[in-house]
Every structure is written in structure tokens, then in C-alpha cells.
Amino acid sequence: MDPADSTAERSTSTRLPPGDFGVVLATLRARRGWSVREFARRANVSEGQICNLESGLRNPTPAVATACDAALGTGGELVELAGAGRCGARPEGVVEAGPVVTGYERVLLELKDIGRSTGPRFVTASMKSISRTLTDAGPHAVGEQRAEIWLLASRFAEYAGWMAQEAGNPAEALRWTNLAVRWGAHGGDETVAAYALVRKAFIAQHRGDTCAAIGFADQAAGHPAANPVIRAHAARRAAQGHARRGDAEACQEALERFRSHAVEAIGDRTPHWGPRIENGNPRLIEASCMLSLRRFELAADLFAAEHRQAVPADSNSQARFSVRQATALAGAGHLDDACQIVEATLPVIKCIDSATVRAELGRFVEQARTRRASPGQLALIDASAALSIG
Template sequence: MDPADGTAATTTSAGRATSTRLPPGDFGVVLATLRARNGWSVREFARRANVSEGQICNLESGLRNPSPAVAAACDAAFGTGGDMVELAGSGRRGARTDDIVESGPVIVGYERVLRELKGIGRSTGPRFVTTSMKSITRILTDAGQHAVGDQHAEIWLLASKFAEYTGWMAQEAGNPAEALRWTNLAVRWGALGGDETVAAYALVRKAYIAQHRGDICAALEFADQAVRHPAANPVIRAHAARRAAQGHACRGDARACRDALERFRSHIAEITGDRPPHWGPRVGNGSPHLLEASCMLSLRRFDLAADLFATEHGPAIPADSNSRARFAVRQATALAGVDCLDDACHIVDATLPVIKLIDSATVRADLARFVEEARLRRASPGQLTLIDASAALATG
């Protein structure tokens, strides 16, 4: 989970919550959040709490209030020392057991859960969030089929956001086919929610998936389609330019790469405000120099890449574990390319524990590139041991 979250419950090695501090939200939101932090599906939690799956879904979606017995069962399963029981009592406001509650706050609550899940995913990888993402998505799509008016659009749009991130987690888990399936669902559900921009952003996601499977031509085509999509905004066009720059770099086309980098900077300049983007990560995640450094790495301009990585530190690099591991390995690859293998191995040695934790297929791909470059250099016995350990981890 995100170490910056001061309200996060701690867990034991068995995955059981040990802190009595609850995250913010009503009973259903807290239930969904704690379940996500433990990596439990609805079925698994229902088994642990000896409560039916239907009751868990109704509680999380806000359709029902918890009875005292169910609240106590959830409290025991999470080990929250009575806090769940207290929360259930304080949030009921005199409502009868199993009264249907207002569904409006459910959307706000699940938006908070999605932010929580993204924080966990960025710091610990897909294994702790995927089951929760899928079960919450199922709850939302079931609710969307019966919702009317504004609630109908809002629920489907939120389901689309969950599907988009589930697709990203599938890619991080090394399953591109599943990533494409969830991305297509996000487009369908976004349309039901009245938002066509997800269709434009989905083309960016497809470009990234194609890039990681080695189909650079398809990646560039998807990026171009994203730019030309009628619903594309400056954020989506910037994301597309990022994909195009890296695609051209992989093909060895330095001129086209430079042009795409310029488009990336131009689109960033068009973005106003500091609100999180509707789809995908913040487009300025890190720094344009980090993107340029990554491109120089693919162009095998190791000297330029090493210099650019060296100048970017602190706030320029995103704080989440996934991004820091990714850019650390890329910097190490650049250093290996300029025969600074000792410095490169020092960086990788410090980063390997994080890579093992997050278990990201995209980070492992970067690690494989480091291994390939490092093996071209003259290495000491200790460095060879590290390179071999990196190779084993890179292959999953």
C-alpha cells in the first residue's frame, strides 16, 4: 500500500489487518477499502467473515446498512478491534436493519476506493488490487443495469474507470490479452456513461500494449489514431506523443523521435489547471527530460541518456515505487552503456528488492534490457552474480 497514506491499516505477513485505524468513508467504502488492502476477493472475504457474498456486495455498494451481527463479523475478519461495529452504529442514524440507503454517496465512496487501489497498485503491483478491482467492477455494472437518470451515467462512467485501471494492472501482470479486454470494456462502459474521451485514451493504452509486445508499427499507428480521435484533448494527445516518441526511438528514427518529443512538450503547455486527468496518470508524471532520457536509451545514445537521468532527481521522479524502480533501472542501463558498470550495478542492487515486491512485467522488461547491456561489459565476479540474479528476476 502507499506508504504516504497515514490512515492505512497495517498488515501482517498473512495479510490480516492489525491496525484499528480505519480509512475515511462510510461502512461500505471502508469495507471495500480494507478488503482491497488485504487482496481479498468478495468470495474470500465472505468465507472469512462467514457472511454471504450477496451481503458483502450490497454493503459495499451502499444498497444496505449492516446489521450488528454482520458488522461484528466484518470487524472480526479484519481484526479492527470493534471499530467496524462502531462505524456501523454511527453511520446508521436510526435506520432499521437492512434498510435501503441512498445510493448517491456510493459513487463518491467508490471513487475514493479507486484512488486507494491506485495507490496500492503503484506501490505493491497488481497482485493486491486485481481481485478487488474485478469484484467492485461487477458490483458497479450490476448497479448500472438498474440505475436511472443521472445515476445511470455516473455509475457506468465509474465502472469504466475501474475497467481502465484493471486493464493496466493486467498489463503489469504480464497479460496483454486481458489488458486489451478490460480496455475495450472501459470504452463500452464509458460510452454508456456519456464519455467518449475514454475511447481516445484507450488507443494510447493499446499503443503501450503493442510497444511492450514488440509491435512498434502497431504502437505508432494506435498513437496516431489517438491524436486524430475527435474526442482527444491535450492530455490524451500528450500521452499519444509520448508513445510515438518512444516508438520512433525503438525503431532508431532519431528525427521522428525528436519531433514527437516537441509535440509532447507542446501539448503539455496546452494543459491548464492541476487537476488529475480524467484517464490515465498525470501526463507530466516525472519530467519531459525523463521521457527524453528514456528515448535516448532506446536510440542507444547512452551518454545523453546518462546525463539526462543524472540531472533529474527528487521531485522530478514520481514518488511511487513502480516509477522509481522503472527509472532507476533505465538509469543503470545508460550507465552500463557508458562502461560505468560499478555505478550501474550499485543502482540495480538497491532496486531489486522493490522490483521483487511490485512484480511488474513492464519493469521486468526494463530490467531485461539492463541485463542485455551489462553482459556486453567486462564484469567482476560480484557484478556477474548481480547480473545473473537480475536476469532470473527479469524472466519472472
């Protein structure tokens, strides 16, 4: 066992996360970034047994509980949890969805927190295996509970698509996004189909197809199932697409739509697809659009004002907007300030390993190389260029 595994196991031996045996098992596995296959290997238990335990189709035998406890280093707590009983598997293999949905909703929140701070590498395996567990469990649930499981599977698929994009794999991102649409339909929710168009707009924007990005954003806004949240996300993508095409008037119109829909969405407690709209700072979004329109001084001022008032909470957003601020400063001729920001941000970018952040770093390099730089600045720009291509 390597030292990192040993440290991780000791850290979980004091207190288990909430939930029944299957949910706790999935949560602990997800925190380590282990796939079902990897965990099954470590516990010397079959992959099928792990999936059945996590989905609630089977109860753990004492031997399996002991093997899982040893692999996770929980000091007997998993064995005790198994002995204390859990919501048992229902007759004829029917899943009791309540504990499954509640537990995996917590797991999804944990994985999103990890993904925002570290990028896709520590969450992708867990997202895939839990999606498999949920889709295996879906057909065994009944009535509204079946719909709840399929909707949760759809949410996992949507986030797996985002992580695939962060890993620089747009084809895989589209595959997961399409799965999210299909599984959402199984759960009776058509809004995921509308939000999937927003995701496709972002994927197109990331690969440089601005025309397609605007087209997908407009389709999302006009989708019959689009709600104010989805229309706000669509307007944001449209604004950034128009900015990259240099159409300032269309960009401003889209920004106005974004602000209007965002206000309309606040207080709406229905389930939402994508990031919470209140986390999309309108001034930072406007600053990003001004950057794409090459209005560098205005963009730099907007970024500076917003960073003084409210810094984004997660590492990915912090790095993305910091690099955009640096790009604006470089474009405005303030290369010293730009390089200071990038120098402070490079360690974070190395840690989170995000394709979208690396793309932003590439834009900084492109802009910085138009300016006269000192030897130290040239070294920083070269290091940034190397990191931007992975």
C-alpha cells in the same frame, strides 16, 4: 489465522476510514487485498450479501455487521457504524449513487497508491470485485447518478487493465481496456475510447510490436474525443515507438508534440484518463528515447541530471527509471556505476513484481553482457537476468 492477518486486523481497529457502512467495508477489504469471495468466506456471509452491502442496495443486519466486524478485526466499530445508520437503500432497489461514487473514488486512489508501490498482486482482487459491485449497481441508479457509477466503473476497469499488464498478461489488459471503453460509453464519456488507444499503444510496445504501437498512438492523437492530456500521452508513446525503430527525427517531432500538449493540459480540471500529465517528466521521457536511440552518453547525462533534481515519487517509477539509467551507463561503458544502481534497485523490483520493470531489467542485462565484467558484476548480471524473466 496467520500472523500477518492478525497484525493487519489490529492496525485497523483504532479508526475507520470515512464513508458509510458499504464504503468502509469495501475500503477495509481492499486494503487487505481480499476478493469478495475471500472476505465472504472469512465472514461466513454470502458473496451476494457483501456485494449488496458495498453497492448500497442493502443495509447490514446486526448479525451481518457483527460478522464483518469480526472478520476485519475492527473491535466493534463496524457494528457501531451500522447501528448509527447510513444512507439507506432507496425504494425498489434504486441505488443512491452519491455515497457510492464518493466512497469508491477514495478507494480507487488508495488502490492506485498501493499498486504503484507493490505491483498488481495486492490490488487485483479488489479491483475486480469493486468493478463487479459498481456494474451491478449501475442499472439500479437513475439519471446522472447512473452515469457517475458507470464512469467510475470505467476508471476501475482502466486501472485493472494496467495492473493486468503489470502482471504480464496483455490479453487480460486488453479485455479490461475494452470494458473501460464500454462502461465509459454507458456513462456518456467517449474520451475513454481515445485513451484506450494510448493503452493499446503501450501494450503493443511492451510486446515488441513497435509499428502497431505507433499506429495506435497516432489513432489516439487523431481521435475526435481526444483532449490535450490524451494527445500528450499519445505523443509520448509515439516518441518512444519511433526511438525504438531508430527514427531520431520522428522521435524528436513527437517529443515536441508531447511538450506542447503537456503545457496545454496543465490547469485543465476536467476528469483525465491515465496518469496525471504533470507527473510525466519531459526530461526523463527524452532520456528514455535517447536510450532507445542508443545515444547512451546523452541518455545517461539526462537521467543523472533529472535524478539529482526530482526523483519519481512511487516505487514503480523509481525502479523503472533507475534501471534505464543503469542501461544507459552500461551502454556508455560505465559498468561499475550501472551495477551499483541495479544492485540498489533489485530489492525494490522483487517487491513490486512488475512485468514492465522486469522488461527494463532485461534490456539492462542485454546491454551489460556486451561489456567485460568482473566476477561480482557477472553474478549481479546473472541475478538480474533471472529476475527479469520472473
